Amino acid sequence: MIAFLRTRRTALIPLLLLSPALLTMLFVVALPLGFSFYTSLTAYRLVRPETIEIFVGLRNYIRLLEDWEFWRVFGRTILFLAIALNVEFLLGLGIALLIAKITWGQRTLRTIMMFPMMFSPILVGFQFKFIFNDNIGILNNALQSLGLTDRAIPWLVDGRLAMFSIIFAEVWMSTSVFAILLLAGLFAMPRDPLEAAKVDGCNSWQVFRHITLPFIMPFAFIAMTIRSLDVARAYDIVHVMTGGGPAGRTELLWTLIARTGYMDARMGQANAMAYLSTLLSIAFTWYFYTKLMQARRYMGGVQ
Amino acid sequence: MAGISIRAVEKAYGAVRVVHGIDLEIAHEEFVVLVGPSGCGKSTTLRMIAGLEDISGGDVWIGQTRVNDLPPRKRNISMVFQNYALYPHMNVRDNLGFGLRIAGQSPQVVTERVNEAAGILGLSELLDRTPAELSGGQRQRVAMGRAIVRHPDAFLFDEPLSNLDAKLRGQMRAEIKKLHQKVRTTVVYVTHDQVEAMTLADRIVVMRDGHIEQVGTPMQVFNHPVNTFVATFIGSPPMNLLPAVIHEGQVLLRDGSLVPVPARLRAKTHEGQDVVLGIRPDDICPVGHGLGETDEGTDIALTVDLAEPLGMESLIYTSIAGQEVQAKLYGPRIVQASETLSFRLALDRAHLFDAATTRSLDVL
Numbered sequence A: 001m002i003a004f005l006r007t008r009r010t011a012l013i014p015l016l017l018l019s020p021a022l023l024t025m026l027f028v029v030a031l032p033l034g035f036s037f038y039t040s041l042t043a044y045r046l047v048r049p050e051t052i053e054i055f056v057g058l059r060n061y062i063r064l065l066e067d068w069e070f071w072r073v074f075g076r077t078i079l080f081l082a083i084a085l086n087v088e089f090l091l092g093l094g095i096a097l098l099i100a101k102i103t104w105g106q107r108t109l110r111t112i113m114m115f116p117m118m119f120s121p122i123l124v125g126f127q128f129k130f131i132f133n134d135n136i137g138i139l140n141n142a143l144q145s146l147g148l149t150d151r152a153i154p155w156l157v158d159g160r161l162a163m164f165s166i167i168f169a170e171v172w173m174s175t176s177v178f179a180i181l182l183l184a185g186l187f188a189m190p191r192d193p194l195e196a197a198k199v200d201g202c203n204s205w206q207v208f209r210h211i212t213l214p215f216i217m218p219f220a221f222i223a224m225t226i227r228s229l230d231v232a233r234a235y236d237i238v239h240v241m242t243g244g245g246p247a248g249r250t251e252l253l254w255t256l257i258a259r260t261g262y263m264d265a266r267m268g269q270a271n272a273m274a275y276l277s278t279l280l281s282i283a284f285t286w287y288f289y290t291k292l293m294q295a296r297r298y299m300g301g302v303q
Numbered sequence B: 001m002a003g004i005s006i007r008a009v010e011k012a013y014g015a016v017r018v019v020h021g022i023d024l025e026i027a028h029e030e031f032v033v034l035v036g037p038s039g040c041g042k043s044t045t046l047r048m049i050a051g052l053e054d055i056s057g058g059d060v061w062i063g064q065t066r067v068n069d070l071p072p073r074k075r076n077i078s079m080v081f082q083n084y085a086l087y088p089h090m091n092v093r094d095n096l097g098f099g100l101r102i103a104g105q106s107p108q109v110v111t112e113r114v115n116e117a118a119g120i121l122g123l124s125e126l127l128d129r130t131p132a133e134l135s136g137g138q139r140q141r142v143a144m145g146r147a148i149v150r151h152p153d154a155f156l157f158d159e160p161l162s163n164l165d166a167k168l169r170g171q172m173r174a175e176i177k178k179l180h181q182k183v184r185t186t187v188v189y190v191t192h193d194q195v196e197a198m199t200l201a202d203r204i205v206v207m208r209d210g211h212i213e214q215v216g217t218p219m220q221v222f223n224h225p226v227n228t229f230v231a232t233f234i235g236s237p238p239m240n241l242l243p244a245v246i247h248e249g250q251v252l253l254r255d256g257s258l259v260p261v262p263a264r265l266r267a268k269t270h271e272g273q274d275v276v277l278g279i280r281p282d283d284i285c286p287v288g289h290g291l292g293e294t295d296e297g298t299d300i301a302l303t304v305d306l307a308e309p310l311g312m313e314s315l316i317y318t319s320i321a322g323q324e325v326q327a328k329l330y331g332p333r334i335v336q337a338s339e340t341l342s343f344r345l346a347l348d349r350a351h352l353f354d355a356a357t358t359r360s361l362d363v364l
């Protein structure tokens, strides 16, 4: 009998020890998640709380599937993500390679490189909004003073240019994520395989292409995972710089969701969008994570 | 046909010179071992041949080409590194074939040569594994395979066995020797292990502090060391060195005992000359337990301090003129500590070195 009690008690101990974590997870993650999922199945309007009880089933989702505008924004977000990540990767790689070559002042440069990350995205947004402003922005001013153009380029007013400007701000702010991680990869890189490749007949480009790049790709995948989550939820910079305009040409998923939820007060619909957007994030994360795991298979345990 | 010719080659890192103008001619298909203590400039020399280090002075020729200004890829050499330096993201097949693919060989040729090399080195079963899935010895073999697939003019080895355990090292040493017999190519092999040097080399190059001390076949270097450094570096246990003075045609040791001057050296000594008597443990043996008859010997009574029986032979620690000396006993005889035995010194194999210059009187 006593032995029985004792085994029961020991069986409970892990649960007991886990309970703070489990409770936190429950209240912080599971409940809100469940609640928001429920609201996505209702006709909930922020301004009329009682609507939360009107259960509409999958109607919000079905409406979304037929919503042209939503899918255009969805596609634009993917494009935005693809461009930003690739540009950041290439720039970050270039910076990392340059800094890895430098022997003098490397620490200082590494610190300076991190500066853009230290600002709030909102402030970065305001800063670039000022820089790209067509009347008073310093970019147009500079271009005109240099005589490169005589008219004001509508950076934030033209749809394409506005998208470019936002990507520019995003890239400026976050390239260092790639640079730092790739630099760490370059530092961790063993020297011997590089020399072996040179003796094996590679020129500098081939050494980079066949040895260095495969070695640092896992580091790039880490950066991509982080940044894809980051960019997929981009809101602040867009909101500040263009507010999704002109005429919705820079609307991304989260600016659209926020507008639907808070401006139009259609919270049920917004939550349905949010759930679909989450799928996008999950897809990207999963993709990069798989790549990372593949690449890591050979990284472990090798001299 | 490609020998390697090293002419007055120097290496300096800033103001620090680490290789001081060395000359070495390596014949086609010769196996040359650079041996010396750690930090003596062996790797640096090898890396200058490979093109991985700039040459600060002098010339390196491979075959008929002066290669000083050629990048490694234009020198047609292969190198095996101490840490194997395999490409971690490629499987064994791709590791082996990489150099060939870079050289633009057709897929058939690559497959053919890779299979050939894998066959020679017993890697055929492992072609699909990544380096992370291989043992140390297997990685070493892949590194060697990568070197041989390209049919280079020369192989360069930089301490290829020093990361292996003792047993495997012995095995791989034999494999390298067999490999060289199968794939006859010029080899430059760097090691700090004199056993590897003795067993592998056609010619040994003994280096110290960026200088070449002696070049010769293993037997030349072993039997005729040019100075006390080579004498003690090559051979294990090392040669015993006893400071002495030449007195009335004899070698006067520090405790006043006298040993005859070896006959071949009599004309080269003079009264009062400070010398060092060098004699290997194998040449100090209890009478009747030596390596065979010596033409010229002298007997001396010594007390055993310690004996290490090794089966068919024992290593004996004793002292001559107050200095610890190692001697050998051949035969399965048990020796007790503090036993006093009559030892014979094989003087025809003993050496005299000038005390001031440490150079052997044989070569003066």
Ligand SMILES: Nc1ncnc2c1ncn2[C@@H]1O[C@H](COP(=O)(O)OP(=O)(O)O)[C@@H](O)[C@H]1O
Pocket (backbone or CB within 6 Å): B013, B018, B036, B037, B038, B039, B040, B041, B042, B043, B044, B045
């Ligand atoms: N990159 C370098 N900068 C300065 N000194 C070096 C460098 N590489 C090697 N050395 C020095 O050169 C000497 C010879 O080195 P090395 O050729 O590696 O010796 P080993 O005979 O052990 O292979 C050593 O004293 C080492 O400290």
Ligand SMILES: [Mg+2]
Pocket (backbone or CB within 6 Å): B042, B043, B044, B159
């Ligand atoms: Mg070395």
